[in-house]
Amino acid sequence: MTEITKTLDVRGKICPYPDMDTMTTLKKMQKGEVLEVLLDYPLSVERIPRNLKKQKHKLLEVEKLDGPNHRMLIEAHGLK
């Protein structure tokens, strides 16, 4: 069981807030800390994993919940 450091709920947010909020939150986190993101915007579900790679954060898990809702677990790379 992964220990979740922080949870970010961006459900209902419009483009590109889900992505921006996720990225800026990860930027402030320490290496190895885990961010849980709850989102319901289809484009971001596909786009966030693409952009995580560039920032070297690690996508641990994407879980599809009911409807367009998704839960993502991301391990921060620790840029600070």
Place this chain on the structure above:
Amino acid sequence: MTIAVISGLFIGILFGFALQRGRFCMNSAIRDLALLQDNTLMKAVGIAVLVQMFGFPLLSWAGLITPSPKPLFWGANLVGGIVFGIGMVLAGGCASGVTYRVGEGVVAALSAVIGLAAAGTITAMGFLKPVMSYLQTNTKIMVGEASPTLANIFGLPYEITALVLSLVLGAIWLFVAMKNKEEVEASEGSLTQRIFVKGWTWLPTGIVIGIIGILAYWSSASAGRNYSLAITSGWITFVKKYIVGVPDTKIGWDAWLIVGIILGALVASLIAGEFKIRWPGWKTILQTLGGGLLMGFGAVTSAGCNVTHILSGLPLLSFGSLLGSISIALGAWLMAYLIFVRPNQA
């Protein structure tokens, strides 16, 4: 039932379906280039433009359409485009993006289209009309009797120029992609799953939207409206007919296209299980309404939104559309910098 009703609605349903499946939004495409260094959606836009640049000349040779590039009025293209670009970042979607998201259940997109339709109408026939007319009349540049295009400024015919250009650009793209060993991301699952459940990747999205654009031009021209896909004019028609009550306003091809887009996106999102009424809170509703208002003014002033200028206008080689497109991108980058980049630098 006229031909405009059936064909506009039909093309709209296809377009809405493809927009939803491909997550095809030009606001994201333009903004992500600068903001996330992500060019995936821009590649889909590029493919769609090239496919149409290849297809429109064939339609013209077959006598099915008459190429009708948008005029160049640099002041209007510049001001309208920049205002539109600023607006679409605030609205969280371009004209087609907010329209299809209404069908996905995004309430913030609904307030954006209300703004777009309202300001579009006010600029087309209300108190902002003098601003639009002033800019359009005083900065207009013509080549003889025609709107300037990349073809006619050199005295070349449109058809062969566009056809050759689409092939040359396509070849350059392929060459660069091969040189960079770029791989096309493969989608997994059965064909039905890939079409109806998973999001489409950029290459099929671009090709499908390009083909829809070609069919749209043909069907719209048969209905007596000689242009390809467009968004704002359809929305304005509804306001004119049902709110302002302008007599004899006809619900034409472009208005049926809008109805179709929303239906197509609704069906696509229901099948994929992505439909959900999303309430974002009043602050976001006001932001997207404001964004929509700017988009409406910008689109009518510049004689085109992102669809008219980028998707349909660039394949017609129109200089007005080229300037309109560049201005939209400039406005979008400026606004994205102000609300996303700068606050996070502190």
